Amino acid sequence: MRSIDIRSPRFAALFLLAAAVATPVSAATLVxxxxxxxxxxxxxxxxxxxxxxxALKANDQVTLLDEHGTRTLRGPGSFSATATAAADTDTGNTALAALTSQRGDRRVRIGAVRGVEAETGRPPNIWIVDASRAGTVCVADASSANLWRPGADLPTKTIIASATGAAKATLDWSPGQSVQAWPSSLPITEGARxxxxxxxxxxxxxxxxxxxxxxSDVQAMASTLIAKGCTAQLDQLVETTAAATKASSGGE
Incomplete structure (x- = not known):
């Protein structure tokens, strides 16, 4: 059997690669x-x-997310990837629970979570489809997907049509209603437009x-949104985490 020289550069490279792969996203910092x-x-x-x-140059701006929350680095300068101030975990978890929980998605099916919507101008949960924003949308559970519309004070209609025009559905909105179930007649499948x-x-x-x-953790959730190209949902997640971090550290 061929022996392995642990002092060789090749072994050192393999060891570092294995260590990087073994480190979970939640234990590291995510850009x-x-x-x-x-x-x-x-x-x-x-x-x-x-x-x-x-190592950041002038006009560089990088936002990092880790288990402590978010922080934004602005160049020029050399910065550590580790956040310097820990956020209040309980405060952060409370702020993010309704935003990211799949169960929270079901709870708002009939009515609206008016406080969150009024403050952010976004859906009360990142897994709800925003009828006002174009782009790629991540759906956690196709069987319980919901649609949100801004400006819930007035009655209106939303017409949903497939990219080919072969399928169409109309949703009626009552005054004060901002969330309702995605129509079952229109399938939610991978890549559906x-x-x-x-x-x-x-x-x-x-x-x-x-x-x-x-x-189960914010970093892994952000990684999924980035990989899938769900930019609007990522922005909402990052902004909410940043707000929780600022609140817990006593920021203005």
Whole structure:
């Protein structure tokens, strides 16, 4: 049997690779936003180990997400991937529970969570399809998907049509109603494309993708949204986490 020299460069490289693969996303730091000259070196979805250093140039801006919350680094400068201030875990979990829980998605099927919607202008749960935003939408559970519309004070209609125009459904909204079930006559399948027209607004084109059961931690959930290209949902997750981090640290 051929022996392995543990002092060889090849063994060292394999050891580092195995260590990186074995580290769960929740134990590391995740890049969720990046802009500027170094954006290519720190793309959204990049996992940074605790010992990593970020070398940022002028006009660079990188937002990191870890178990403590979020923080945004602005260049120029060299920065540690590890957050310096821990957020209040209970505060963060409370703020994110309704936003990310699949069960929360079902609870708002009939009515609206008016406080969250009024403050953010977004659905009360990231797994609800936003009728006002175009793009790719991650659906956690096709059998219990819901649709949200902004401006719930007035009655209106939303017409949902398949990309081919072969299938169509109309949803009637009552005053004060902002969430209701996705029509069962229109299948939610991987890559399904629909156009949503609410009232007199411009048509909104969406592509549905099945993300599966939500991950148990924010970093893994963000990784899924990044991999699937669900930008609006990622933005909502990051913004809510950032707000929770600021609140728990006593920020203004």
């Amino acid at each position: 969720v936003r990046s802009a500027g000259p170094s954006a290519g070196a720190y793309p959204p979805g990049k996992v940074l180990q605790p010992s990593a250093k970020l 629909y156009t949503l027209t609410t009232g007199t607004g411009a048509p909104v084109a969406i592509t549905l993708t099945l993300s599966g059961k939500p991950e």
